[in-house]
Amino acid sequence: MTSEIDIVPIGGRFRGFLPIVVDVETGGFDNRRDALLELAMVVLRIDEKGELRRYRTYNWHIEPFPNANLDPKSLEVNGIKPFSPLRLAVPEEQAMEEFFRLVRKEVKLNQCNRAILVGHNAPFDLGFVQSAAHRVDSKRNPFHPFSTLDTVTLGAVMYGQTVLARIAQAAGMGWDASQAHSAVYDVEKTADLFCHFVNTWRTLDAAFKAVQS
Numbered sequence: 001m002t003s004e005i006d007i008v009p010i011g012g013r014f015r016g017f018l019p020i021v022v023d024v025e026t027g028g029f030d031n032r033r034d035a036l037l038e039l040a041m042v043v044l045r046i047d048e049k050g051e052l053r054r055y056r057t058y059n060w061h062i063e064p065f066p067n068a069n070l071d072p073k074s075l076e077v078n079g080i081k082p083f084s085p086l087r088l089a090v091p092e093e094q095a096m097e098e099f100f101r102l103v104r105k106e107v108k109l110n111q112c113n114r115a116i117l118v119g120h121n122a123p124f125d126l127g128f129v130q131s132a133a134h135r136v137d138s139k140r141n142p143f144h145p146f147s148t149l150d151t152v153t154l155g156a157v158m159y160g161q162t163v164l165a166r167i168a169q170a171a172g173m174g175w176d177a178s179q180a181h182s183a184v185y186d187v188e189k190t191a192d193l194f195c196h197f198v199n200t201w202r203t204l205d206a207a208f209k210a211v212q213s
Contacts, residue, residue, distance in 0.1 A: 008046040011111035018112035019044060019149055020103055021194060022119050023187035024128045025078045027064065028071035031127040035068035037061070037080050039095060039129075040183035042191035043106050051202070052195040058102060059184050060095040061087040065135055078181045093136040100133075103142045115142045120164045120190045122148035151190050154197045164189060171196055 010018055021042040028034030038061055045055040064070060064082050081087070103115050119125040126148055133141045155167035165175040168189050173196075179185040 007109055008050075009109070009111040010044070010046060010052075011113075013046075014112075014116065014149075016113040017116040017144065017147075018103075018107050018110050018114070019118045019194065020106065020115045020143075021187055021191040022117050022122075022125045022129065023183045023190060024125050025080060025181065025183045026074060026128055027082065028069055028074050029124075030069070031124075031131040033069045034074070035062075035064035035070055035082065036092060036128050036132050037064065037078070037082055037089075038183040039099060040187040041099065041103070042187050043102075044191065044195065051199045054188065054191045054195065057184060057188060058099070060099065061089040062092050062095045063089045065092050065132075092132055096132050096136050096138055100138060100140060100142055104140065107142055114144055116144050116147055116149055118149045118151070118190065118194050120151045120186070120193075122150040122152075149194070151193050151197070155193070158197060158200070164193075167193055 021044065023040050024036060025038035026034050026036055038059070040057065040059040042054055043056045043058070044052055047053050070082055075082070107113070107115055117126045117129065126143065126146075129143065130141070130145065151164070151167065152162050155161050155170075159167055159170040161167045161170055164186065165177070165180065168175045171193060173189070173192060175189070176185070
């Protein structure tokens with residue numbers, strides 16, 4: 001595992017973008033009306049072998065913003081009790097400030113220009129991030145406003161699967177259904193899959209170039 005001292009910058013690998021893996025749990029599907037309840041991200045690093053790896057996971061439980069909608073069906077799926085004191089939830093403004101600060105730090109360390117969100121059905125996650133940023137009037141959102149890197153597309157190309165659990169199983173990673181729909185579990189699985197896709201392509205690309213030479 002790399003440290004911040006011997007970090008290998010990612011800047012040149014993705015055209016100056018830093019992939020940040022994100023998963024959200026919400027009170028529905030409408031990012032303008034429904035609550036953002038949980039946010040998790042994984043920071044990636046390049047290891048000594050030149051492969052992309054999971055480095056660190058961060059997670060925030062978030063209080064529903066004022067007058068936020070909470071769809072009972074969504075809460076049944078993710079199992080979140082929005083107003084339980086056991087969640088130790090923080091205000092949305094605090095969560096987004098900490099989240100963006102950490103992402104900006106990684107962008108700088110990796111000599112990148114800005115972050116790009118990696119997710120499973122990534123536009124969904126980006127939509128909630130952008131709406132929350134708008135609600136808290138964030139002036140320093142480090143993410144590209146509309147571009148994403150989506151493991152749905154990568155899974156469909158490599159394995160003919162689009163469901164996160166099925167892609168993970170096809171990649172030989174296994175899947176614990178009892179932990180699914182936890183932001184931390186889902187974001188770490190998504191991160192492992194994204195690294196797998198990137199590292200597999202690197203191996204195939206090197207082999208192809210060796211055959212050509």
